[in-house]
Amino acid sequence: ATFVRCCPSSAQTNSFTYRTHTCGELRRHHAGEKVTVCGWVEFNRLNRFVVIRDAYGHVQAFVPDGQESISAAVKNITYESVVKVTGTVTERADKHKNPKMVTGDVQVDIDSFEVVNTAPATLPVSLRKETEVSSDSALRLKYRYLDLRKPQMQQILRFRANLVHKMRRYLTEEASFVEVETPTLFRRTPGGAAEFVVPAGKPNIGRFYSLPQSPQQFKQLLMVGGLDRYFQVARCYRDEGSKLDRQPEFTQVDLELSFTNQEGVIALIEQLVCQSWPDEMAELRPSAPFERMTYADAMRLYGVDKPDLRVNWQIEDISASLSSLKKESNDDWCARVIVAKGAAKSLSSKWRKEAKRLIGMNKFAQPFAVCTLKEDPLFKAALSNQDFLREKLNLQDEDAAVICWGTPADVQKTLGQLRTLLIEATGVRNQKKMVFLWVVDFPLFDREEDDRLVSAHHPFTAPAPGQERLLFDGNPEEITAQHYDLVLNGVEVGGGSIRIHDAATQRHVLKNILREDSTELEHLLEALSLGAPPHGGFAVGLDRYVALLFGRGDSSVPIRDVIAFPKSKEGHDVMCAAPTAPTDEQLVRYGIRLIES
Amino acid sequence: ATFVRCCPSSAQTNSFTYRTHTCGELRRHHAGEKVTVCGWVEFNRLNRFVVIRDAYGHVQAFVPDGQESISAAVKNITYESVVKVTGTVTERADKHKNPKMVTGDVQVDIDSFEVVNTAPATLPVSLRKETEVSSDSALRLKYRYLDLRKPQMQQILRFRANLVHKMRRYLTEEASFVEVETPTLFRRTPGGAAEFVVPAGKPNIGRFYSLPQSPQQFKQLLMVGGLDRYFQVARCYRDEGSKLDRQPEFTQVDLELSFTNQEGVIALIEQLVCQSWPDEMAELRPSAPFERMTYADAMRLYGVDKPDLRVNWQIEDISASLSSLKKESNDDWCARVIVAKGAAKSLSSKWRKEAKRLIGMNKFAQPFAVCTLKEDPLFKAALSNQDFLREKLNLQDEDAAVICWGTPADVQKTLGQLRTLLIEATGVRNQKKMVFLWVVDFPLFDREEDDRLVSAHHPFTAPAPGQERLLFDGNPEEITAQHYDLVLNGVEVGGGSIRIHDAATQRHVLKNILREDSTELEHLLEALSLGAPPHGGFAVGLDRYVALLFGRGDSSVPIRDVIAFPKSKEGHDVMCAAPTAPTDEQLVRYGIRLIES
Structure with missing residues (x-):
């Protein structure tokens, strides 16, 4: 079980390095070759057999007879030290082959053994007891880089990168979308209670940027700008204090297109999911179209708007x-x-x-x-x-x-x-099973206890076709939104809507229905008035989606497990101790002081 | 000149939309087809000929005889209104063909003309006078989305997206790199005077995150974590106040690999540049290896460390x-x-x-x-x-x-x-010419006027092989750094180094040579002590690189021109008016108050 095969490597994996092979790739056909491998000392037996590990697997190195200085070095080596080993690949005798080890047919007879960096005899967290990662304890988060060395974490990071790369390839190459980077130093949005702020420096002292919860406004502005097929793998921010399995920064695969409708966006997202599906999970691949359910049916049959249909x-x-x-x-x-x-x-x-x-x-x-x-x-x-x-x-x-x-x-x-x-x-x-579901026909507005109407999702959502007039002379609560959520195993993995593209309608919704101060949105209202095309879009909650996919549908995998350097649930980067008390210099620079508590 | 061909479109460009074709793709072989195009009204002649524009080009729509209601609609239409036109493609009579227009052989005889959104008769900035974008004036930045409609800006955003996509494909598919997202809510770094701060909310009130100037520490921690080939298209932040052609947020193509050396990284970057080179600029494609020059020679022959060798x-x-x-x-x-x-x-x-x-x-x-x-x-x-x-x-x-x-x-x-x-x-x-140059052999330290030694680049840079001992018993000013800058036409488009991977050496540099307080870096020092591999990397300043490439080498193109929504040189998002005065609610939420100036 220690010798889990980790990540496949190829000839390119060694390019631009001074290793010739990864630890995981040596096989019988390499016998006789002179190789250099680099990695971490995983195990040492009898001071003659050293197992070396890298991201791609393990290989045993062997100290040939009479190599006194190498023997001495091996004798003193600590686990997790970094070594560079040059030697000749030899096939092991049949009785010494290790079928549990992918490279177990061979070993590297050492010519040169260089200790590149020595680890202490005891590590602050053990790498050996568990092969699975646990991001629960503060100690493990503090030494996250040690957990990253485990095969599971190496697999997760590659799994995530491969998935996102396939999404990008689909959107860029198959669907003609253009990836555009939008700003994260943004302005406050109405109702943006969970927005982090960034005090501006000179010459703007006393004014603040806000970190956006999504690129919503910018993607709509791109549509007004005639860029009709946008996407972005976007960093988003939300300050929600301590919440289990929420991160203050997270990633969305965000997209928007013009001259489309709800059916268009739903079909696009189904293609995105299917075309980017990991090859190694072919047996779980969904087929389009996904099942659909109205919000009313979801509430009636399951009591929730994101039912788990496993x-x-x-x-x-x-x-x-x-x-x-x-x-x-x-x-x-x-x-x-x-x-x-x-x-x-x-x-x-x-x-x-x-x-x-x-x-x-x-x-x-x-x-x-x-x-x-x-x-x-x-x-x-x-x-x-x-x-x-x-x-x-x-x-x-x-x-x-x-x-x-x-x-x-x-x-x-x-x-x-x-x-x-x-x-x-x-x-x-x-359960390792994947059931995708579209939930559609949400109400456009909800009524709060104080009788105020609020947007069920966000104020830019358009009413269903034919229901626009109900905004002006009808009961707004009866209006159906052109909003659609994608649910996977009871988890909302994404959502989107067709947007209001008419400035007067948008202003009416903000002012007369939601009773919001529209001054914070004048720039968007003006943009809509200057030739905005009809448009709609979607955002995939990437961290959650990756966690579900990596878990083959297991909806209990925390999103922390699929993030390289997650924050604790208190919002701490435990590893580098952030956030931290500001210096006087920082406070002066930004013209702020702390309120004593 | 108005009818510049903009961006190529394909069949996929129309998928998931209700248009059948883009405005730019109709040709003689479409004659007889019933099509739907959507776009902006560019021009109206005699109330019978309407030129419609989208991101992909222009096409003329024609009001057939006797279509009174369409005539009326066309008569009233304002430029930059959004329309949806259905009709039949017909070949124009030879004398009416417009050779200046890519679609000039045909027109669309209108069956249905729907005004989707009406623009005002006068726009706040003209879209018609100039085809080139100018990001100089505040007015243009305020209406950036109008400038985005121009062919040049549509081309720039696609050029940038295509370049980055090719870089990703090379790094992922050809060079086995793994894209990893690293946090942007980070901690203060030593000497990080230009770092924006983010006050933390509950339960961390009174403590601050910092927005990183680069993922430097995280990428080194990934190497310690055994992820040996990392890259990221990373958002970075630097608060420098008003500076011409600097942006408070910018993008780096950031990468790092283990078990490498200076030659390895240089060869990798040369491949990255050549393999991701835009096809449409084949005549300017550089060939590897690029020219090299020592820092000493650059200073001696050109008086700068980034000479323009055009x-x-x-x-x-x-x-x-x-x-x-x-x-x-x-x-x-x-x-x-x-x-x-x-x-x-x-x-x-x-x-x-x-x-x-x-x-x-x-x-x-x-x-x-x-x-x-x-x-x-x-x-x-x-x-x-x-x-x-x-x-x-x-x-x-x-x-x-x-x-x-x-x-x-x-x-x-x-x-x-x-x-x-x-x-x-x-x-x-x-001049439209591209001369790449590596500048190498920089000094590791510079001496300030107050006689202090400072890092010429950053404190993690390793000395040249064989010069490590000079850190302990020699003149540090004589040490050569394993640092390398990539210069294109006199502009530094990227830089990198081999890093110190030994904890004791790193501590010595920080404490005894630079006299810095190492407490801000204890997490990194501890990580280096727990089995860090030798590693090195590079970061490409993407905005600058895109500007140079899009300008075919013209080093006067401002980076604002290749960013969808740039800040002004005062750091303002002029479009949405950020930064802005905080609300009392925000100040209370983050436990801060403004210092009256």
Whole structure:
């Protein structure tokens, strides 16, 4: 297991270096060749056999008889020291071949053994106990570069790079898109509460840039500028404080095109996904078109707007059968169930308690019960459970039923979250299967508790064709948005929309519907008035998408694992200790001071 | 000239849109086809002929007889309005063909004419007067998206994207490099006076990130992490206040590899340049190896460390002939000359005055004279000029000689700058020719006026092989660095070095030679101690390189012209008015307040 093959190498892998081969590429046909390999000392046996590792694999080097000085060097070598070894490849005797090692048929008989850099006898974190990476602990993040040496991390970084390269090749070569770099020193956007700020220096002291959460405005401005097929692998920023599995900087594959519509963008993204699909995962490759579901159906059947369809557990109405639970006369009442086939054995009492706690944290929480044929504590009094579960719900011994009752909209949300918890408990979340789903026909606006209308996604989203007039004389809440989310295994991996291209409509939405101060967007409104084409686009959340793909669909892989140097959940770069207290010089330079807390 | 062909389009250019063709692609063989084109109204003649433009070219649409409603729409249309036109391609009668227009053999007989977005009758900046882009004025920057519609800007963005794509393909597919994204929310670096800061939010209030000037530390940490061939098209940041032709954010093609040396990196970069060379500039493609020059020779022959070799004007010593200029007994004296062949006619008295002023602004300025056979005001008294110029310098009527005398090191610098000014004055700067040059063997350290040693480039640069011991017992000023700059037409387009990979050496350089506080770099020092391979790398200044290439060598093209949304030289995003005064909410969120000025 130590000798996992890491990354394939080729002749080019050695170009411009003084090694002749990587540690992973030597085979029987190299026997007799004089080679130079460089790498880290992985293992030392009897001071004569040294296993050397690089990103591409391992090879054993051997100290020939009578090489006293090499023996001495090998004797003193510490693991993870860097060495440069020149020698002759020889085939091992059959009994010494190691079938677990890709290069196990050969060894390098050492002519010259150069210790290039000596590692200490003990490393701050072990590289040897686990082959898998864990980005959980602060200690591991501090020594991230040691974890990077592990085969899994080497694979992840290459997997990510290859995927992005294929996306670029598809967009550039097959779909005629132009990659354009847009600024990250931007201005504040309305409602941009999660935007990092960058104080400007001379001659702009006292003024601030903002780091954008996406290139949204710039890509729309590019469309106004006649560049009709744009994309960018864009760094984006969001200051959300401590949040599990969110990073303050993250990457989007961002794109936009003109003279298109929702069907156009959806077809493009399906092609992008399929054409950039990793070769090594051919058996999981989706085929276009992907399944589609309206937002209304997603909420009705799954209680969430991004259902995981690796299982088809759906919400069913059982109000008629459970009307005895209805406490008072209330028309706005329902009872609904999710039958989770095969889930019974996974639902420990610990899980039940935790589910109770998590659901209870929500405002929308409604009463619920988790029932199996063996355990149905809540229902004993209410009805003949066994019959109900068996006959009405067709429950088998191995199944579980989650029943929830109360206000319909909140029952849906409660069941939606319970479904997610069931998926986690039953291991469906880790299932190596990929189910893509388009969720469409979102509402354009949501109504907040204070009765304000807010954009369900963002204020630039266009209403569905034919519904524009409802913006002016209708109920805005009834308007369907030209917004579409791409969901993979219950995770939103991207979203996009057709944008408003008419300045007057955009101004009306901002001013009269959202009641936002449009001064922060005057530049965009003016641009729309100067000949803006119809346009729409999409953004893929790259970190999340890579994590799902590398995990073959396992939606529990944290995005930290697919980022070379992630921040901790507190937003710290633990390795180099950032952020850090500013110097007086920095504060003076930017004309700011800290407020004492 | 209005009908410049813009960007080639292909069948894919229309995929996922509701146009069937771009405006630029229709030809005689399309005659009879029903097509839909979308674009901007460029021109309207007699309310019957409408020229429509998109990024790919222009086409004429024609209102057939009797189409009253289309006539009416065309009559009212304003230039730069967006239209969608469906019609049938017909070949024009020979006398109506327009040979200046790529699509001039055909027109589209309109069936349906949809005005998608109406532009105002007058635009804030004209799109019609100039076809060339000028990023100089604030007004043009404010309406950058209008300039983006011009063919030249459309070409630049595509040229840049294609170049970077070819670089990526070479590095990924031919050279086995892995693109890795590194963080931009980083920590302060020693001496990082030009670093923007980003105040952190909860739970890190009172602490700051810094935006990196390059991914230098991360790429070295990747090498320590065993990822031995890294590159990145990296956004970098530098706060330099107002500087002409510098941008606060800019892009580097950054790379690093392990187990290499100076020759390895130089060969790699030569391949990168040659393999990614734009096809349309084949006649200017350089061939490897590029010319090389030591830093000492560059200073001796050209007075600068990045000579423009499009002309071979060299500095020659004429101390013996001009010793009469030597005022007092001073061994440290010289007189030197640059003979600029053919320069005489370009050197106006205005230029002479301006050269005087510019040179005079430097501390190192030494007395100089600009002489031609017709004008040699300064020398009349000193010697028989005509003879001297003619016989000693072999000056012809059309040539100029720039003579400078004084302290040798300062004479070199003065002549170096004068050479650059001559290159500008004579139009050599705009010459469409590409001369690449490696400058090597830089000193590792420079001595400041206060006698402190500073890194000539950065503190991670390794000494030349065999000179390591001079760090410990020698004169550090005599050490040659393993640093190499790539110069194109007198402009540094990239630089790199072999790095120090030994922790003790790196600590010694920081602590004992540079006298820097190494606490800001403890993470890097520790990483070097835990098994760092020898490594080196390079960074291409992409904006500058693209500007030079797009200009076919013209080194006067400002980098603003090759950036979609550049900042003004004051660091303003004039279009969206950034930076801007912070809100109270932002200040509170980040625990800072402004210092009243």
